[in-house]
Amino acid sequence: MTTLAxxxxxxxxxxxxxxxxxxxxxxxxxxEVTRDHEDIHLLRQAGKQPLSFLAEAFTIAYNRxxxxxxATRLIKQSLVDEGDLEQFDKALQQLLGQSPFVFQVFQNSAFAPVNALRAxxxxxxxxxxxCRIDIxxxxxxxxxxxxxxxxxxAAHVVLELLARTPDRALARRVDGSLLAAPDTLKRLTLTFNDFDRVVLAPASPPAGAAVALHPDWLAWGSPPTPIEQTALSEVRDVDGIAEPxxxxxxxxxxxxxxxxxxPPRFLGRPPRAAFQIHVLHHPHGVQEFGEPLLWSIGQxxxxxxxxxxxxxxxxNTFGGSSGAPVFDSAWRLVALHQGGCRSLQDTAGAAALxxxxxxxxxxxxxxxxxxxxIVPGEDTPYVRELRDDPAGPPHPYPVIGRRETQQRLWRGIRPGAPAADRLLIVRGAPGTGRRFTKRLVRAMVEAHGGVVAALDLANAAGDDAARFAQRIAGVLSAAPPQPPHGEALTTAPRQVRQRVAPAIYGTWEELAAHRPVWxxxxxxxxVPPALADIVAGLLRRxxxxxxxxxxxxxxxxxPPPGFEPSVEELAxxxxADVAYRLTPPGTDPAGDLVHAVATLVALQPDTGYPRPTASWPCSPRGRRRCRRGRPVVTGAVPTVAAGGPS
Structure with missing residues (x-):
């Protein structure tokens, strides 16, 4: 085990x-932590005592x-082992005092705080x-x-927003799903509360941001049973409920x-024996603005x-807890809370149940x-703005185009993605945004929990196989692969196949033990043929x-047989790419808008701006224009004022 020197x-x-x-x-x-602190310049160097880097980082973080x-971000990204969490928390409390990470908790009939960081x-x-749901x-x-x-x-949470037939029955789509009633989008609000702010101000209005909803907000729905929609519902009654x-x-x-x-992991088939559960819910309770995030523990x-x-x-639950996630002790989603007989009118009522x-x-x-x-239609969560991009301006700025690339990345992000979806081969002429690909991959993948390691091989033409292996190992933040018995590596095909490539595979696989790695x-x-052979080996494996x-x-x-769909030719x-960016998320641009944008793009050179390219904003001139707030349409991102295009 490596120890700190x-x-x-x-x-x-x-x-x-x-x-x-x-x-x-x-x-x-x-x-992310130091993003707004330009005077903090500490960076980790691969192979240079990473534990010393961490010690310096924790020291700087404490002093600043x-x-x-x-610490919170490390824990949320599962970068602290569960077995070390108690010691981690003790060290934090010695430096910061009593941990602030405390929730209000119902544990059966006792109302008591629980330290979530330790627990x-x-x-x-x-x-x-x-999230809390408001109508x-x-x-x-x-x-x-x-x-x-x-x-x-739970469907009964949004029941008043669902479409009805003339006889007041719930309307259905062809596939049997429920339908949203017209003009209900503006009535519905979903608010995700930031954990820290909920703890610090439990009686204030929710501090999280309300999220924008898709115009077709109800992706899919199945109603409660008729009896579940009445006061006659009995918790053990399952008559009329059957698969599928x-x-x-x-x-x-x-x-x-x-x-x-x-997103959470699921537990679709829990054990038959009783087991501990955790319900996280935003009930309205007796608070003027609703209760803070509550944590109910039970079985x-x-x-x-x-x-x-x-x-x-x-x-135990309150009114307004309906639809809340029910987790097991490993925080896998088991069920959605529906209702029942343990709903409290106030916190003091728990003992009377x-x-x-x-x-x-x-x-x-x-x-x-x-x-x-079951959810029809296109659901790719497109990246519309690049944030914290070292190659871009200091403020968020819009992404235009590359929708096909993002669709391909999204297929690869999904759990259980087949091999063809886990490979993306990007080709294209200069100016079509090939070098922008890395930035787009990083923005999309890291937003969903993956790790991205990028290596530019433009300067690797003179590398032998050993140096190439060191480059890949370095970018993966691991020790360089070593040949058996200390023998020298060569670029002979046999050495590449039998020693260099397997060492890289092992490094890659080790890093991917806990989360997807791109x-x-x-x-x-x-790259020369010998190095291309290593890449081909990675592809085959x-x-x-x-x-x-x-x-x-x-x-x-x-590409190898079966990987033909993995190739994207950039254009x-x-x-239409520009019009999509000017259209609200989740909607397609109108034909008139596409035509108007095409006219503006054709006129752009006459105004003194360059013709659209995908690489232009990566240039120093593009970044200077962006910082000055001067608009220009480009293929990868438009360089515009901080507020985005209007």
Whole structure:
């Protein structure tokens, strides 16, 4: 085990040793923490005592009052091992005082605070997935993010917004899904609360941002049973509920843009024996603005039907908890809370509840494995702005075009993606945005929990296989691969196949042990045959490693059989690309808008601006224009004022 060299304080040493050696992810967290502090210049150098870097980073963060934010981000990104979490928290409390990470908690009939940092690492991430749902500014329920742009809740939460037939029955689509009523988009609000601010100001209005919803906001829905819509509902009654149609009391709400969060894991088939559960919910309770985020702990101790159609649990809830996620102790999503007999009128009422009273929840089993099948239409969470991009301006700025690239990346991001979707080969003439690919991959993948390692091979033409292996190992933040028995590496095909390539595969696979890893190799049209052979080997082995993704920019050789759909030929931006950026998220641009943009693009050279290219904004001139707020349409990003195009 690597230990920290030097005379560091015990608390700093404990923090550094608790962090997982996933250095690309650690680098990203440090960059996010120091983004607004231009006088902090500490960077980790591959192979240069990364633990010393961590110790320096924790020390700087402590002195600059950034330690709480740095530690929180590391935990939320699963970069602190669960086994080290208690020591990590003790070291933090010695430096910062009592941990601020405390939630209000119902544990059966006791109302007591629980230290979430010490109790569950997964709680920090799970809290970010929960949103409160308001209709006409009234808090009505709770939802949970299940895809970057999809939120699940109980259908009865949004029942008043659903379309009806003339006889007042719920209207259905051809596929059986519920329909949203006209003009309901403006009535519905989803707010994701930031965990820290909820704790610091529990009685204030929600501090999180309300998210924009897709114009066709109801992606899919299944109603509650008729009896579940009345006061006659009995928690153990499952008459009329059967596979495959339920009904499941489920509404899947589509967001206009994807959230920069990793969706939860699912537990579709939980054990039959009773097990501990955690319900995170935003009830309205007795607070003027609704309760803060509450954490109810209990047991799921009865499963109704075979296979189970509904679950019973004893976690206490309030009105407005409907649709809340029910997690197991590993923070896997098991069910959505529905209602029942353990709903409190106020926090003091917990002790008066009957011990046998139970709440009811709807299993995720019926839909969790087929979300992509039941939600129709295009659901790619397009990147519309690049943020924190070292190659761009200091403010967020819009992305134009590259929709096909993002669709391909999104297919590769999804869990269980086949090998052909985990490979992207990008080709195109100069000016079509090949070099922009790395920035787009990083923005999209890191937003959804992946790690991106990029290597520009423009200067690798003189490398032998050993040096090439060192380059890849370095960008993956690992030790350079070593040949057996200390023998020298050569560029002979046998050595490449038998020693160099397997060492790189092992490095890559080790890094991908905890999260998907994307390796982006640029300028592949310039590498010598021996190095191209290594890349070809990586490509051939891709099906064997399901957590690995490969992006080859400039690769000109034909792909292996079965990988033909993985090739994208870039083209110059079109007027439609620009029109999409000027259109609200989730909608297609009108034909008149596309025509108007085409006219403006044709006139652009007459105004003194260059013709559209995809690489222009990467140039110093493009960045200068962007900082001055001078608009110009480009293929990769438009360089515009901070507010974006109008």
């Amino acid at each position: 030097g005379d560091w304080p015990a608390e700093i040493s404990a923090l550094a040793h608790a962090v997982r050696p996933e250095w690309a992810a650690v680098d990203r967290v440090w960059a 009052r950034l330690l709480g934010e740095f 569950f690492q997964g709680a920090l991430h799970a809290c970010d997935l929960v 006409d500014k009234r808090q009505v329920g709770t939802g949970v993010l299940i895809r970057p742009n999809l939120v699940a809740t 149609d339920g009904p499941w009391d489920l509404a899947i709400i589509r967001l206009a843009e994807g959230r920069d969060l990793i 799921l101790d009865e499963q109704l039907g075979e296979p189970p159609m509904r679950y019973l649990h004893d976690a 009957e011990p046998t009273a139970r709440n009811r929840a709807v299993p995720v089993r019926s839909w969790c494995d087929n979300i992509d099948g 390796l982006v190799l640029e300028a592949l049209d310039r 891709l099906p064997e490693y399901p957590l690995l993704r490969l992006v080859l920019v400039g690769w000109v050789d034909p 110059p931006p079109t007027a």
